[in-house]
Amino acid sequence: QQPVQSPQAVILREGEDAVINCSSSKALYSVHWYRQKHGEAPVFLMILLKGGEQKGHDKISASFNEKKQQSSLYLTASQLSYSGTYFCGTEIYYGQNFVFGPGTRLSVLP
Amino acid sequence: NAGVTQTPKFRILKIGQSMTLQCTQDMNHNYMYWYRQDPGMGLKLIYYSVGAGITDKGEVPNGYNVSRSTTEDFPLRLELAAPSQTSVYFCASSSFIPGQALYEQYFGPGTRLTVT
Numbered sequence: 001q002q003p004v005q006s007p008q009a010v011i012l013r014e015g016e017d018a019v020i021n022c023s024s025s026k027a028l029y030s031v032h033w034y035r036q037k038h039g040e041a042p043v044f045l046m047i048l049l050k051g052g053e054q055k056g057h058d059k060i061s062a063s064f065n066e067k068k069q070q071s072s073l074y075l076t077a078s079q080l081s082y083s084g085t086y087f088c089g090t091e092i093y094y095g096q097n098f099v100f101g102p103g104t105r106l107s108v109l110p
Numbered sequence: 111n112a113g114v115t116q117t118p119k120f121r122i123l124k125i126g127q128s129m130t131l132q133c134t135q136d137m138n139h140n141y142m143y144w145y146r147q148d149p150g151m152g153l154k155l156i157y158y159s160v161g162a163g164i165t166d167k168g169e170v171p172n173g174y175n176v177s178r179s180t181t182e183d184f185p186l187r188l189e190l191a192a193p194s195q196t197s198v199y200f201c202a203s204s205s206f207i208p209g210q211a212l213y214e215q216y217f218g219p220g221t222r223l224t225v226t
Contacts, residue, residue, distance in 0.1 A: 030211040041200055041217035042153070049211055087152065091212050098212060099169070100145075102152045 001026055003090045005101040012078050012108050020104045022088030023070040031064050031071040032089040035082075036103075042087060045073075075106070083108045112136050114218035116201050122224045123191040131186040131221050133201030141204045142184040143215065144168075144176065146197040153200065159184055160206070191225045198222050 003024045010018055022031060030049050034042040046057070048064035048071055059076045075082055085103045117132045135142065140161045145153040155168030159178040173195060175187040184203075188195060199221045205213040 032212070032214065034215075041220055042215075043217070044214035047211060047214065089215075094206075094209060094211065099155065100153045 001092070001097065002099050003088055003101040005086075005088060005104050007104060008102075009105040010107070012106070014080060014108055014110055015077050016108075018075045018078060018106060020073040020075075020086050020088075020106070021070060022073070022090070022101055023068070024090050026069065026090075026092050028064075028066075028069050028090050029093055030091040031062075032091070032098075033062055033071075033073050034087045034089065034100075035084045036087065037084040045086075078106075078108045080108050080110065082106060114201055114203055114216050116199075116218035116221050118221060119219065120222050122226065123188075125191060125193065125225060127191050128187070128189050129191070131188070131199055131201075131223075133184045133186065133218060134182050135184075135201075135203040135216070136182065137203060137205075137216065138181060139203035139205050139216075140181070141206050141212070142178065143202045143204075144174070144184070144186045145200045145202065146170065146195075147200060147220075148197050156186065156199075188223075193225050196223060196225045 003022050006021045032047050033045040036042040050066045062073045064071045085105045087103045088101045091098045114135045143158045144156040154170045157176040159165045165176050201218040202215040204215040
């Protein structure tokens with residue numbers, strides 16, 4: 001029941017936009033997004049609850065399509081600091097069956 | 111707040127040796143987790159705990175044991191180390207309120223383990 005992430009990897013130039021998708025075959029209660037820089041621990045970005053809520057801070061935002069059981073992470077006007085691996089994590093029921101996706105490696109070049 | 115602390119940061123084990131990875135959190139979180147991350151790969155859940163005295167298996171529990179005697183501590187025990195257990199181990203904690211979604215997970219800095 002691990003969620004599927006796409007693409008596996010993406011390379012951008014500074015200022016370009018990117019979208020990372022996370023989908024599940026199970027009905028989801030929430031989707032979490034994390035970013036991990038090389039050699040560091042994952043860091044929390046945001047949580048989306050079922051209901052199609054969209055969230056964002058700075059130039060990173062995300063949406064959750066409950067009908068499709070899919071979440072998308074939007075990175076606009078990318079900066080060098082956005083480089084890293086992005087993981088989604090899905091929760092099927094309150095506090096249960098939380099599992100991370102395989103990750104999407106994002107590289108932002110000058 | 112120190113957050114989530116892990117010791118040691120690095121360790122080299124010989125095949126067949128045993129060791130305990132320590133994890134402590136000072137945020138009074140009820141949920142705690144152990145993940146392993148192989149090079150270039152994602153996070154695999156080993157064990158998790160929803161509170162003191164309660165633990166459960168994750169995706170890859172074989173070769174590991176855990177205990178949770180206090181809210182703060184969640185040690186991971188490796189018995190009879192094997193080369194396949196070479197990995198980076200992350201401990202994490204989060205809050206959970208029944209009837210609501212999991213809160214964000216706070217990760218420790220990780221323990222890099224090599225078994226040779």
